[in-house]
Amino acid sequence: MPKTAPDRVPVLRLRGLTRRHGETVVLDGVDLDVQPGEAVALTGPNGSGKSTLLRCVLGTEEPTSGTVELDGRPLDERDPRVRSALAVVMDDQDFFPDLSVVEHLDLLARAHRVADADDLVDDVLAQVGLVAQSGQLPGTLSSGQLRRLALAAALVRPRRLLLLDEPEQRLDTEGLEWLGARLRREKSEGLAVLFASHSPRLVELVADRSLELGRPS
Ligand SMILES: Nc1ncnc2c1ncn2[C@@H]1O[C@H](COP(=O)(O)OP(=O)(O)OP(=O)(O)O)[C@@H](O)[C@H]1O
Incomplete structure (x- = not known):
């Protein structure tokens, strides 16, 4: 039996996703479906378009052509359903310099109207191993x-x-x-995961399949 039933609506669907910079073709007609509970790894050498693809899904970069659908609907960042569906960890994440670790997490949880925000924040702080640093400002944290x-x-x-x-x-x-282990738990809870990685170990631990991108032409 095929793993993906044809009538299932994927969380994420890309069709013909193309991104050019002048003559340089970074993404050339990428098709991809990611189902609930599935993790797909984006692999490929430096400059192969992994971050570009993620930014096109996030809506911060406009594809030259092609479509991005979330839950069967075209991506529109103004749609609150879309905004509440996407959690993102990008390369260049910024933090408020004057808010502590715990204040950042509180702010996010409350802005998204999470029930039992205090308990969730405490739990996540413990999971990521930042309990001892919860009162520190971002500028005082190590890169890890x-x-x-x-x-x-x-x-x-x-x-x-x-x-x-x-x-x-x-x-x-x-x-x-x-x-x-944490990303496997996300999958087991029905979330879809799309991640770019240069770590064969992480890909082995988490990915159901990989999409290998090539060098831009
Ligand atoms: N504004 C731009 N103008 C021209 N080329 C660009 C621009 N932005 C990105 N590129 C090119 O697009 C290509 C894809 O970059 P991208 O950051 O998506 O690659 P990546 O696969 O994430 O790389 P890495 O593994 O190094 O993180 C690169 O060759 C990059 O130079």
Whole structure:
């Protein structure tokens, strides 16, 4: 029996996704479906378009042509359903310099009207190993701790699709294993996961399949 029934609406559907910069073709007609409970890894060399594809899904970069659908509807960042479906960990995540770790997470959880926000924030702080740093400002965190804060920020909000750009970056070995287990839990709870990675270990731990992108032509 095919793994994906033809009438299932994927959380994410890309059709003919193309992105050019002048003569350079970065993405050339990418087709991809990601179902609930499924994780797809974007792999490929530096410059192959992994972040570009994620930005097109996020809506921060406009494809040259092609379509992006979430839950069968065209992507529209003004649609609150879309905004509440997407949790994102990108490369260049910024934090407010004057809000502590716990204040960031509280703010996000409350902005997304999460029930039992205090309990969830405490739980996520423990999961990412930032309990001792909860009162620190982002500028005082190590690079790995900042990455953990970015991951925590995605875990304290509602989501149906988790987009991650090289989430393994700056994590130690134990952190990588934790991340693999945590993303597997996301899948088991029915979330879809799309992540770019240069870590064969993370791909092995999490991905149901990989989409390998090539060098831009
Ligand atoms: N504004 C731009 N003008 C020209 N080329 C661009 C522009 N933005 C991105 N590119 C090119 O698009 C290509 C894809 O970049 P992208 O960041 O998506 O790659 P990546 O697969 O995420 O790479 P990495 O593994 O290094 O993170 C690169 O060759 C990059 O130089």
